[in-house]
Amino acid sequence: MEQSNKAHRKTKEKNTAKKKLHTQGHNAKAFAVSAPGKMARQMQRSSDVNERKLHVPMVDRTPDDDPPPVVVAVVGPPGTGKSTLIKSLIRRLTKTTLTDINGPITVVSGKHRRLTFIECPADDLNSMVDVAKIADLVLLLMDGNFGFEMETMEFLNIAQTHGMPRVLGVTTHLDLFKSQSTLRTSKKRLKHRFWTEVYQGAKLFYLSGVINGRYPDREILNLSRFISVMKFRPLKWRNEHPYMLADRITDLTHPEKINREGKQIDRKVALYGYLHGTALPSIPGTKVHIAGVGDFPISQVEKLPDPCPTPGYQQKLDDYEREKMKEEGSTATVTRKRRQRLDDKDKLIYAPMSDVGGILMDKDAVYINVGKRNEDQSFVPGQEKGEGEKLVTNLQSVDKSIAENFEGVGIQLFSNGTELHSVEPEDNIEDEEQEEGGDKGRESMRNPRVYGKSVQEADDDVDLDAIPSDDEQNYEDVEPEMVKVDFGKQHSNRGNASAETDSEFELSDNDEDGWEAAAAGKLNANKTKRRRKWDIGKLIYMNNIEPVDCIKRWNGEEEEDEEESDIENDKSDFFTKKAGTTDNEKESFNDLEKFVSYFEKMEKLVEKWKSFDSINDRFLGASMRSRGNDTGDDSNEDEVFGDFEDLEDESNDADKRESKQDEDDEANQSDDSFADFDEEEKKDMTMDEERELNAAKKEKYRKQFEIEEGENFKEDDPDNEYDTWYELQKAKMAKQLEINKTELDDMTAEQRQKIEGYKAGSYVRIVFDDIPMEFIENFDPRFPIIMGGLLPTELKFGIVKGRLRRHRWHKKILKTNDPLVVSLGWRRFQTLPIYTTTDSRTRTKMLKYTPEHTFCNASFYGPLCSPNTPFCGVQIVANSDTGGGFRIAATGVVEELDVDTEIVKKLKLIGYPYKIFKNTAFIKDMFSSAMEVARFEGAQIKTVSGIRGEIKRALSKPEGHFRATFEDKILMSDTVILRSWYPVRIKRFYNPVTSLLLEKKTEWKGVRLTGKIRADLNIETPSNPDSAYSKVERVERHFNGLKIPKAIQRDLPFKSQIHQMKPQKKKTYMAKRAVVMGGEEKKARAFMQKVLTISRAKDEKRKSKKADQRKERLKRLAKTEEAKLSKDKEKKQEYFAKNGRKRSSNVEDSRSSKRR
């Protein structure tokens, strides 16, 4: 028996990693890229994604420290729960329950972030436009049951034209869905629709039902977290303009004046709010636009203490003060713990127009709500917890009424004399304040300077109604009278004493006499104690001092006593100046008209420039040379290079030389010109010192090299540290911002104010002098008040040319010269645009209507706005006139500004020939006089059939007839056309939408549309019968055959010979034969004919019957269809009457019934 062995099994080839690389003869390792196509695609994709992330680098001008609050606008159709959302968020952020939302509400939401909530009135297009311009974040509310409504869409489109803020969708009323599945599908549908509107992946929040008048806490918490971490990109327009959302207004007009002159007078109005955007220039008389009111010059701006400071900023202030205290040697340092989350104390809310924080600002009164917000007792005299409370207790103790106080304040604002008497109480107050400061360490340090208050600031004293209405933010203890002054000093405490005394002096150039006297008096008082060192920066802008004197004083060329007398004379100087300035031409070197500047006499110059020592360091070569001379060597360039090499050597082999320094020195530097000198120095130096010296030297040479090479080491260098242009730009911007910051920080507060202006984030009060009374009388806090700064260009008026497109959702095309309300920049105005197109860039041709689906150009008169600014237009803003359609009529962008334009429209003049010669014809009916013809002599004309010609000369006899020549003979039936271009003038019509002046703000009506006027006046739309389209009926024309005379034919060249076949002479085969039918055949034929005739008649009959039947049937069908449609409509109406009435007056009722 043979042993049965297991068959040999070959060892399986293990599929190792190494083997895997070698599959099917392909060595993966041998090729870097295995699938080049795939890799290319991948790379393309990734770079695509990266590129898409890039935006045009833009400087973000919002200050890092203490930025303005983020404007969160809550927008949505009526009844979607906007107020509820704001209430819920406010409740979540500040633990305050609002009963009423009026105007902006500012709350602290984080250590460095504040939010300003505004509710956009749902039924007002104007407010929607304004809100879209200033909102940083939009909470777009929509009813989950209805999805996107007209208002939502309109708002999104408006926002898009004005630089798209961040948009968060919030869906409400989701509790009304009965089944989960429909809820889910509708959520999904909404989400996708939202994505197409905003961007793919935009966040949409879902809020379910309302509990206790609020949305569920968890959902609100999520939303508020989302808001508080949100980042914002700078938007171009807002990055170039200062703007402010007014959260408070006061009428400062003197009541007496209103009494005296009637309430129709223009009002002096103060707007309060946080500044956003760029810094508001502090130049008096700067014009700004108040949306819905108009353009007004600012008469006064004043920075107020922040009513709602962030904890981060407060902490910074505290730190700053602590530092100062340390410097001054005070030991009382109270270290505050840094917290991770907001203290309840820090959760501030500031909403002067709503009743919050106990104070409700009404138009003419202040109501103080003595609520029980904090557990411990409030409003106890002497133990107030903040300024607000103190104010109340003060008011209780004061015997004057608010009205009286108010009056006194008004006087102070108006007359100039009062500034002086206000100085004294102020001093007292601050004295007292200092005394009190003893027990509360911090406050006293915050106001260290008492007497340094400048006159200017005293002037700016705030009146009673400027009391900060928040009761928690200001811990300063103030005495009753303090009320008037406590704003001024906040910014006075940074300026230094000397600067302020100077500023007093500077005031003397102000135009008011009162000032003059005051300042002069002050100066005299100060004179003795001040050693005058003139600051050139101040001197330059003192207009009452002649430039020559400025320089003299600055150089101290004037004697002391002379100077003093000068100052005393300043006042008189000021008055006599006007006469004096005119004769300035004498000093020709003071005039910039003269280009060549002043030089000394030749002799002096020769004397002076014996040697160039004073400017030796200004020449690249010279400095080296002089140094070379110092060392006693011959001065040439080689030597410098020798230095270089030497230096390299030294630094490189520093340690090598450590061992054998002596020999090396000898060997290395024997040929070096520098040798002895170096060696001498080295003798008594340690290693470190030597290294230091070398490093310094190296640095020096590096610098020298850089200087000599110019800018090569700078940004233009292709191998700088930044990979891309984008990064480089970013870095440049960051650097510039850094420079701005450091430079501005170095300035004194006063200088900074002058140079920078009021920066974004500061809470300011802006006073306007002549605001129409309707603004105050018809003030409604629901409608946002927006103040936007204007650049110089925007103050000018002219023709704005832009590219414009009718919005595809707007139902009608737009008509030229039909009024359009344009929202451009901050402004909203009605204007009469002319739509144009260009004929291959040769002329701008007017269009009667906008094209259906493409862009056209539009030119309109209005305030100029720099190119690339987008705008949108609506036809009607009044709610009563809108018919529920989509209101955004057009969107566009400004392309060019001009003062006038040439727009033409085509004008065709038509004439008829009445006498025709060969190529000449007499044309009638085109002109009515010879003069007109003369104007058009030489003009191109054309017949309808396309024969071109030219006008030659007017005929003498029938007036207006002329002779014309053509390229060919024309026919009497031809029509001659002269195409000409007629200039169209743009109507200079600008009608700002002053909606805020109306009592019913949603009902602003401007110039009516053409169609509306026709409808109102019952005028039929004119129609030219010639313009109407009708069927073209052409009579077939028969032409006789071409006959060429024999003689001509004979002379024609062979090629052009007319080849004609001769007529056939022989008969054809068929023609030769005649067919004769036989008897039987004939009969059959006749029979067949009869039969066929009968059958044809039958068919005819059947057909006509069938057609009748068919007609009947169609009629029947149409009837049933109609019945069905009407039934459907009825059903629909019934359904929506029952279920879809969202905007009826009984919203609440219907909703509550729905919920059940």
Added chain:
Amino acid sequence: MSSNNKKSPYVTFQGSQNFRLRVVLSTLSGKPIKIEKIRSADLNPGLKDYEISFLRLIESVTNGSQIEISYTGTTVIYRPGIIVGGSHTHNCPSSKPVGYFVEPLLYLAPFSKKKFSIVLRGITSSHNDAGVEAIKWGLLPILEKFGVRECALHTLKRGSPPLGGGEVHLVVDTLIAQPITIHELERPMISAIKGVAYSTRVSPSLVNRMIDGAKKVLRNVGCEVNITADVWRGENSGKSPGWGITLIGETKKGWCYFAESIGDSGVIPEDVGEMVAYHLLEEIESSGVIGRTQLPLAITFMVIGKEDIGRLRISKNEIDERFIILLRDIKKIFGTEVLLREINDGSNHDDDYIVTVKGNGFTNANKKIA
């Protein structure tokens, strides 16, 4: 603070000084100005012919500007329009050289709608106004530093006073939205001294003598001195004999200093050369980053820059009456103040100042997009 009085829509100036600058600033800012009492006390009151000519030039390069001149010519109201530019030819009166007209155009040209291409005919050099070389080598580099790269002044014909007959062509092809914000905190080092000595209708030896004179002074200055002789002959050399020299101290950073002068009859060419050389040295000594004559241009461009802070080092000598007048006019029209800050960096120019300017956010709105 004339802008305070709301009654007048104009910024009001008095006197004839800074006439061109005021008109230019007004055009840039768009604010209408009123200049009163122009030589009202003079025997020959009112605007001079060259000033009227200048206003005509401004009118031709702008669109929609309105100029009202009172009957006596002592009051001018100027309502600026839009800077348009384009191609124009301007015949300058014999009382002022072309430099008088080119200089203000340099302020406007980069901010126009179309490219500037202006031919000016007249005298090309004089004692008191900018010569062609001074503009070409002294002012255009300043423009370049502010981002106006493509600008050139071509001398087509030279025309010496009194008869002139010269022709220059100003071409500015760069249209910028706003000038670059500059930071120049160090005095730049002069790398070379260049110069042009020219003559029209006189012997070429005069030119060489001028060069010799200048070189004699600058021999020991320690850097390369390179003066070109530029002798004009034939019909391109104008109607009158004349000669002059312009010296430029060049730096590698692009800044420059210059001095120029022209010769009169009876003056020794060597003396003119020497004088200009001394003037150049004087100018170098008394200037920070830029010379006194370049200062108005630079400061104006800094003021109309981006809303960033720009810095420029000037020397104490540069703060003179003209500087103060300049700053006051700027403040009156733009409302912008500059800050002068002393340097204490321990260098040997301790009395230098840094001019700190925050640009007012001006942008060239005239230019068409796309």
